[in-house]
Amino acid sequence: AQSVTQLGSHVSVSEGALVLLRCNYSSSVPPYLFWYVQYPNQGLQLLLKYTSAATLVKGINGFEAEFKKSETSFHLTKPSAHMSDAAEYFCAFLGGAQKLVFGQGTRLTINP
Amino acid sequence: DAGITQSPRHKVTETGTPVTLRCHQTENHRYMYWYRQDPGHGLRLIHYSYGVKDTDKGEVSDGYSVSRSKTEDFLLTLESATSSQTSVYFCAISESNLRANEQFFGPGTRLTVL
Numbered sequence: 001a002q003s004v005t006q007l008g009s010h011v012s013v014s015e016g017a018l019v020l021l022r023c024n025y026s027s028s029v030p031p032y033l034f035w036y037v038q039y040p041n042q043g044l045q046l047l048l049k050y051t052s053a054a055t056l057v058k059g060i061n062g063f064e065a066e067f068k069k070s071e072t073s074f075h076l077t078k079p080s081a082h083m084s085d086a087a088e089y090f091c092a093f094l095g096g097a098q099k100l101v102f103g104q105g106t107r108l109t110i111n112p
Numbered sequence: 113d114a115g116i117t118q119s120p121r122h123k124v125t126e127t128g129t130p131v132t133l134r135c136h137q138t139e140n141h142r143y144m145y146w147y148r149q150d151p152g153h154g155l156r157l158i159h160y161s162y163g164v165k166d167t168d169k170g171e172v173s174d175g176y177s178v179s180r181s182k183t184e185d186f187l188l189t190l191e192s193a194t195s196s197q198t199s200v201y202f203c204a205i206s207e208s209n210l211r212a213n214e215q216f217f218g219p220g221t222r223l224t225v226l
Contacts, residue, residue: 100215
């Protein structure tokens, strides 16, 4: 079955440090992958998406993700964390009939 | 922001009572979805709609029904609420069935079943 797995339910980094959130997918066909962010008590907002046009995808708020077929990964990174980046992040896979399949989520904490 | 509202935003109910959650959109998008969010599970699809009166089941549809009589409204009904249905429910919309199309999410409804 097609799925995504997020490694680490909770990641903590210092302000200014590199942010790395991991996502691996399993799919027998080229996937369409998304990263969403959820701030406290809010809905989900799209950060970026991979649609096979380019392996390095740039999103909002300085985030980017690189699609690596050989590693079946789509990790999310940001060079320098900001306090406002504290949120929960979801990797998602687009299945049939436009149905999103989400990973379990990773809660990012930023330490001052 | 996409024009999506959910009502109510918070609800506390008792086991065995019927509950209806409403999702309303002003974007005239064809596709609408209901998800539930639970710790450790991310978001899981309950039901979705690909047009007026056209709906289908998602991953966790047992105990839920939906209806869509107008493009702008998608209702989720719990016929007889159970404690396992305590969750945060999100509605999402999508313009088309193009594979790269983004889904826009509403603000969520927090439901507690006592």
